[in-house]
Amino acid sequence: MSEHVATQAQDGLAQDRLIETAKRVLPGGTFGNFSNDVVIREGSGGHVWDENGKEYIDYLLGSGPMLVGHALPEVTAAAQARVAQGTTFFANNRWGIELAAAIVEAVPCAEQVRFVSSGSEADLYAMRAARAYRKRDKILKFEGGYHGMSDYSLMSLAPKRSANFPQPIPDSAGIPKSVREEILIAPFNDLDAVAGLVRDHVDELAGVIVEPFQRIIPPAPGFLQGLRRLTAERGIPLIFDEVVTGFRLAYGGAQEYYGVVPDLCTLGKVIGGGFPLAAIAGRAEIMAHFDRNAVGDEGFLMQVGTLSGNPVAAAAGLATLEILRRPGAYEGLFATGRELMGTLAELLKRAGLAAQVIGEPPLFDVVFSAEPVRDYRGTLRGDAALQKRFNALLRERGILKGEMKYYVSLAHTPEDIRHTGAAWESAIAQLAAANGGR
Numbered sequence: 001m002s003e004h005v006a007t008q009a010q011d012g013l014a015q016d017r018l019i020e021t022a023k024r025v026l027p028g029g030t031f032g033n034f035s036n037d038v039v040i041r042e043g044s045g046g047h048v049w050d051e052n053g054k055e056y057i058d059y060l061l062g063s064g065p066m067l068v069g070h071a072l073p074e075v076t077a078a079a080q081a082r083v084a085q086g087t088t089f090f091a092n093n094r095w096g097i098e099l100a101a102a103i104v105e106a107v108p109c110a111e112q113v114r115f116v117s118s119g120s121e122a123d124l125y126a127m128r129a130a131r132a133y134r135k136r137d138k139i140l141k142f143e144g145g146y147h148g149m150s151d152y153s154l155m156s157l158a159p160k161r162s163a164n165f166p167q168p169i170p171d172s173a174g175i176p177k178s179v180r181e182e183i184l185i186a187p188f189n190d191l192d193a194v195a196g197l198v199r200d201h202v203d204e205l206a207g208v209i210v211e212p213f214q215r216i217i218p219p220a221p222g223f224l225q226g227l228r229r230l231t232a233e234r235g236i237p238l239i240f241d242e243v244v245t246g247f248r249l250a251y252g253g254a255q256e257y258y259g260v261v262p263d264l265c266t267l268g269k270v271i272g273g274g275f276p277l278a279a280i281a282g283r284a285e286i287m288a289h290f291d292r293n294a295v296g297d298e299g300f301l302m303q304v305g306t307l308s309g310n311p312v313a314a315a316a317g318l319a320t321l322e323i324l325r326r327p328g329a330y331e332g333l334f335a336t337g338r339e340l341m342g343t344l345a346e347l348l349k350r351a352g353l354a355a356q357v358i359g360e361p362p363l364f365d366v367v368f369s370a371e372p373v374r375d376y377r378g379t380l381r382g383d384a385a386l387q388k389r390f391n392a393l394l395r396e397r398g399i400l401k402g403e404m405k406y407y408v409s410l411a412h413t414p415e416d417i418r419h420t421g422a423a424w425e426s427a428i429a430q431l432a433a434a435n436g437g438r
Contacts, residue, residue, distance in 0.1 A: 015039050015051035033063065034402070038395075043070030046411035048400060056400035057416050061407040064244055065269040067333075067362075068323045069411025075273050078319035079312050088310040096309030099317050103271065103281055106252050106321070108261045109240070110281035114290050115309035119243035119268035120148030122278040123209070125303055126264050127152055129280065130207030130237040132289040132301045138204045140166070140197060142188040144376025145211050147241050151175045155183045162377065166197050188214045188375040191226040198230050207264075209239040212254035216359040216405060217373060224260040231263075237286060243268035243278065248362050251324055257360075270324075273316025276307060329410060336417065337361025337408040343421045351432040354383075365404045366390070379404075386431065393427035 018039045023029035029036035039051045046069055048058045061067070068075065082095065100113040116122050127139050127150075139152060143165070147153035154175060155168035163169050166184035184201060186194045188210075198205065208231055212224055231238040240262040245254035247270040255261050264282030271277060280287070288294040289301040307313075323329065338361045348355040354370040367373050368383035368390075391401060399420060401407075 018051055034060070038400075045069040045071075046409050046413065046416055054398070056395075056398050057412070057420055059399065059401040059406040059408070059420075061409055062274060063269070063402065064248070064363075064407050065272060065274045066411075067248060067270045067407075067409055068320055069409050070274075072319075072323070072411070074323065075316050075319045078315040079273070079275065082311045082315045085311075087312050088307055090306060093309065093311045093314070095311045095314035095318060099271065099309075099314040099321075100279075102318060102321055103267065103279065107242075107246070107265065107267070107281055108252055108255045109263065109265050109283065111284040112287040113279050113281045114287065114303060115314075116278050116280070116303070116305050117276045117307045118148070119241075119266060119278045120150060120153070121305065122243065122266035122268055122280050123147040123153055123239075123241055124150040125301070126239050126241075126266050126280045126282075127207060127209060128301055129264060129282075129286055129289050130209075130239060132295075132299060133237060133286045134206045134235075136204055136206040137182050138184055138201060139182065139206055140184040140186060140194070140201075140208045142210055142214060142376075143185050144188060144217075144379070145209070145214050145241070147209055147211075148243075151179045152183060155180070156185045158376075165193060166201075187377070188217060189220040189223050190375065191223055191230075194227060195230055198234065198236070202234050202236070205234075205236050207237040207239055209241060211241045211244070212258055212260070213245050213249065213360060213363070214376075215379075216363065216365050216367075217375065217379070218358070218360060219258060220374060224258050228260050228262070237263040239263065240265040242266060244363070246270060247321065247324060249360060250330065270320060271317045272313040273318075273320040275310075275313035275316050277310070277313035277317060323410070333408060333410055334361040336412050337364065339417055340364075340406065340408065340420060343417070344424055347421070347424050347428050351428045353428065353432055353435065359406075362408045364406055364408075365401075386435070389434075390427060390431055393430055394423055397423035397427060399423050 022036060040048050041051045042049050046058055047055055049055050103113050104110045131137060143156045146157055154171040157171045159169040165186055168180050168183045168185045184197055186197055212219060228238060240255055242253045242265045246267040247253060249257040264286060266280055268278035289299055290303055292300040341357050341364050344366060345357040355366050355368045357364055357366050358373050359365060367379055368386040369381045371381050373379055
């Protein structure tokens with residue numbers, strides 16, 4: 001698949017030994033992210049290798065940060081230069097300031113930026129900023145929307161049972177029951193339902209948080225525009241969670257791509273160039289709550305983080321953004337994604353499988369269902385067992401992806417597309433034979 005030669009494992013048992021150690025020292029044998037049966041040793045461009053030297057075309061991309069590919073020389077050099085001069089200072093540094101300026105220039109809603117280290121932190125602080133600004137407590141979020149690991153975010157992310165809206169269902173043990181009183185749940189892409197909830201709770205709502213592109217589900221025509229109108233008319237801050245979509249759907253993120261500007265957004269993944277870094281960005285009057293001198297003790301939102309804006313991540317992020325600004329970067333990314341989506345859809349159709357490919361070219365997947373998918377409950381109608389089997393068959397064929405997402409990178413090549421298509425064709429044929437398809 002690739003001309004890159006990976007350093008060979010000492011023997012074929014290297015990965016097995018590491019897996020056994022992981023099972024002993026890590027809960028579930030994992031970091032909590034990905035399956036415990038693969039241990040990745042290195043990556044280059046659009047490929048990764050496991051500890052046994054098996055090569056994969058990588059559509060996991062570290063869950064998205066590696067938009068320009070693994071170990072790109074420009075990004076690596078930028079990070080190495082900073083490592084040699086000190087890795088964190090707990091004080092302002094040139095690279096963090098320059099990255100904040102680049103974000104303000106690129107992202108439509110961004111007048112000011114506050115750095116943190118993870119998307120979970122960014123979403124937590126964005127909701128807190130909305131509460132501080134609006135002096136209300138409740139947050140409206142969407143069923144199936146992912147906003148990190150805070151108590152407030154882990155409400156109806158992936159509920160195993162359906163509840164009546166706006167009742168939230170906790171996704172994790174250990175969340176206080178009182179948190180449920182502060183979260184309202186709406187169905188994605190249902191503007192009428194949102195309008196009703198906003199009308200009924202307008203005096204309690206601090207803000208509305210949404211993934212403008214929810215997991216792999218695009219917004220229905222007019223949905224984001226209507227959401228913007230509903231919130232703006234009532235002075236309710238609208239938060240776009242752009243941890244995934246920021247700098248991926250366009251240089252200005254989903255708000256540029258879809259033409260809707262929120263009051264606040266959260267960013268992560270791409271802006272750190274593969275290192276821990278995330279941010280809250282938005283209107284200066286809301287961001288002022290991070291500045292005690294601007295709002296006084298009563299309005300001040302405390303936020304401190306040891307690694308916030310650290311120079312290594314900021315330098316890697318700046319190098320990544322410079323690559324994304326180059327002519328043709330997004331045209332190439334979208335062309336790759338469109339070709340992959342089209343190939344996958346055609347192969348599934350030819351095999352007679354009830355399935356649809358949904359998403360946008362830089363980020364998509366298949367749902368094994370004949371019914372349209374507009375919201376989280378639509379994804380539940382898909383055949384999850386078939387999806388799991390498909391992913392396993394692809395892993396065997398050297399395709400690495402998440403449970404439900406293909407992340408596309410600038411580093412994926414025409415040869416990667418051809419190999420992926422061949423892997424899909426082989427795996428789909430096996431699926432179809434097992435499921436009575438043609």
